[in-house]
Amino acid sequence: MITGYNTDVRHGNRIFHVQTEDKGVANPKIETLIYVGGEILDSYRGTYEDLLAEFPLQEGVIQARMDDQHKSVIRDIKNGKYDTTPNDPLLAERSVFNDKPLDQAILEYLQQEGDTDTLEMVLDEPMLPKFGELFQVRIRARLCVSQNPVPGADVTIRLISSLKKATTLTTGRTDAEGQFTTKVELPPSQPGHCALLIACASEFGNDEIRALITA
Incomplete structure (x- = not known):
């Protein structure tokens, strides 16, 4: 393979x-x-x-x-x-609920034009989650142009699968330095494709990172 x-x-x-x-x-x-x-x-x-x-x-x-x-x-x-x-x-229902709100779409358009400083998530090291392990998540939220940290951003970590609906593992907020650290318990190996989806949201926009879970 x-x-x-x-x-x-x-x-x-x-x-x-x-x-x-x-x-x-x-x-x-x-x-x-x-x-x-x-x-x-x-x-x-x-x-x-x-x-x-x-x-x-x-x-x-x-x-x-x-x-x-x-x-x-x-x-x-x-x-x-x-x-x-x-x-x-x-x-169609999935499409409606998965589309980003209009204000986020506008922010992304302005970012592409170089006029708006929007939120981005940064990893200090690659995410390599494995089935059946306690996995540490460490991310930083910052503004993509100025590089200033984004405190108080909402963070949601979900387990997504090709065979069943996504489940929320934990939620939280970034600290004063824009950092968020936690540990999540990953399930034993299971059929289908599974991944961690980390989503971050604030008044400056949204961003997400995902990583496949391996054996």
Whole structure:
């Protein structure tokens, strides 16, 4: 099984998380999942069964096919494939509740124009959560241009899964230095794809970071 890809794509007023992974030669599929707000918006599955006749099987060829599929999905997002609300009522409801409020969309637009100092979260070290462990979360909230800390920002840590609804693990606020530190208990290994989603919100805007939970 080959290491997959995880990319956050900001488009319009939403952040799409694109995750692509190899299911292994026993199930020669390449699966790409698209998340918005911790819920699966869409999925795409390719195959490399045609490559199994080659021996020895070259991992580089599979990796290239994964890369192409991952980039293709990201290109679809940026080209506006998911700009309109889906016809499926359930997906439409998810879209409504996952869209950021108008004031946040305006802040992000102004940030892109270079006129507004908005909130961003920073990690001092990579997040590597593992199933069945007590995991320490340490983030800093600051303004992206001035780099000033953002005290009193609301922080929510959720467990998101491809097989069930997201659950909130803990909430809190950043301290006077814009820092937030806590520990969360992660569940034992379970089917599907799981990740930690850390969201931070203040009058200066919102930001989020997610990390896949591994065995």
